[in-house]
Amino acid sequence: MFCAVLRSNSRLERRPWQANASGATRASNSVLSVELILAMAVNPQVALVTGASRGIGRGIATELARLGFSIAINFARSQEGALECKRLCEQAAPAGAPAALKDGATPSFEVFQADISKAADRASLLKAVQERFGWIDLLVNNAGVAPTVRVDLLEAGEESFDRLMTINVRGPYFLTQAVANFWIGGLKQRPEKSGTPKIVNISSVSAYAPSVNRGDYCMSKAALSMMTQLYAARLAEYGINVYEIRPGIVLTDMTGPVKEKYDGMISSGLTPLSRWGTPEDVGRAVAAIAEDRFPFSTGEVINVDGGFHIRRL
Numbered sequence: 064m065f066c067a068v069l070r071s072n073s074r075l076e077r078r079p080w081q082a083n084a085s086g087a088t089r090a091s092n093s094v095l096s097v098e099l100i101l102a103m104a105v106n107p108q109v110a111l112v113t114g115a116s117r118g119i120g121r122g123i124a125t126e127l128a129r130l131g132f133s134i135a136i137n138f139a140r141s142q143e144g145a146l147e148c149k150r151l152c153e154q155a156a157p158a159g160a161p162a163a164l165k166d167g168a169t170p171s172f173e174v175f176q177a178d179i180s181k182a183a184d185r186a187s188l189l190k191a192v193q194e195r196f197g198w199i200d201l202l203v204n205n206a207g208v209a210p211t212v213r214v215d216l217l218e219a220g221e222e223s224f225d226r227l228m229t230i231n232v233r234g235p236y237f238l239t240q241a242v243a244n245f246w247i248g249g250l251k252q253r254p255e256k257s258g259t260p261k262i263v264n265i266s267s268v269s270a271y272a273p274s275v276n277r278g279d280y281c282m283s284k285a286a287l288s289m290m291t292q293l294y295a296a297r298l299a300e301y302g303i304n305v306y307e308i309r310p311g312i313v314l315t316d317m318t319g320p321v322k323e324k325y326d327g328m329i330s331s332g333l334t335p336l337s338r339w340g341t342p343e344d345v346g347r348a349v350a351a352i353a354e355d356r357f358p359f360s361t362g363e364v365i366n367v368d369g370g371f372h373i374r375r376l
């Protein structure tokens with residue numbers, strides 16, 4: 064794994080936190096340097112978005128950039144896609160000083176390669192983001208994969224099951240654990256006005272709607288749903304809220320191979336709102352959470368699915 068950190072024209076070149084955060088362990092994270100605290104007080108809020116090179120993750124990153132967030136753009140393989148996301152974030156970033164910005168702050172965007180299914184990559188990712196940004200205000204667990212081939216439940220193999228569970232569940236489960244411990248170690252030193260961090264998990268309507276030709280995917284998304292409940296319950300005492308966003312059918316590379324099938328289903332009335340979802344639809348929901356619009360909600364599910372979840376007679 065390599066952690067590509069590509070610099071934008073940000074004002075953070077001085078990297079005042081490097082001496083403290085570089086190679087930091089959980090214990091050393093609990094003692095933040097005065098320089099780091101000062102840096103955090105004048106810099107924009109920071110979101111780490113996994114799988115932001117394409118599709119929904121890119122839409123989330125762009126909407127957060129619009130709010131004034133700095134973004135750590137994670138990708139697995141598509142460096143070109145990640146750089147395009149960075150360019151779109153730079154374009155979307157506001158000139159003024161909205162929600163995430165403090166006076167005089169300038170958001171910045173960087174890409175970080177890491178396969179979130181691998182423990183070593185997760186550790187390097189967190190370390191690199193810490194070194195670059197000093198803090199994380201919002202973790203968005205978006206990265207995920209579908210099975211390469213849809214196979215009937217009675218014939219499906221273990222290889223695909225393991226792949227999906229490793230990327231879609233183990234990755235976010237342990238990345239969240241690592242980020243949560245980083246937060247818990249540093250919360251006391253965090254400047255008061257910065258607020259407490261948040262987590263958003265991108266699950267799917269497949270968390271509750273069975274597709275018998277991709278049981279592995281449904282199982283992984285149902286597990287992610289439980290993960291939201293677990294971390295919401297565990298982290299509440301630290302004021303860290305956890306949310307689940309359940310997208311419906313969204314037009315991305317993931318749904319490209321089944322586009323015709325879903326075109327037909329949508330036009331036949333599958334969803335009350337009769338259109339494909341867009342990455343921007345999901346991005347806007349994440350932005351509402353990022354803006355702290357749901358402070359007394361945690362473990363909450365937000366459906367972004369055109370009404371797919373409504374039972375109708």
Ligand SMILES: NC(=O)c1ccc[n+]([C@@H]2O[C@H](COP(=O)([O-])OP(=O)(O)OC[C@H]3O[C@@H](n4cnc5c(N)ncnc54)[C@H](OP(=O)(O)O)[C@@H]3O)[C@@H](O)[C@H]2O)c1
Binds near residue numbers: 117139205266313316
């Ligand atoms: N599209 C839909 O209709 C839909 C509906 C509900 C839920 N979702 C969920 O939304 C999320 C995003 O889906 P999408 O449609 O945007 O998919 P996508 O277009 O295929 O993009 C997937 C993203 O995840 C990244 N990724 C994959 N494996 C990774 C790994 N091991 N480590 C780090 N990043 C990894 C990819 O990075 P690279 O580009 O580098 O490969 C890419 O950025 C997924 O969790 C998916 O299950 C999608």
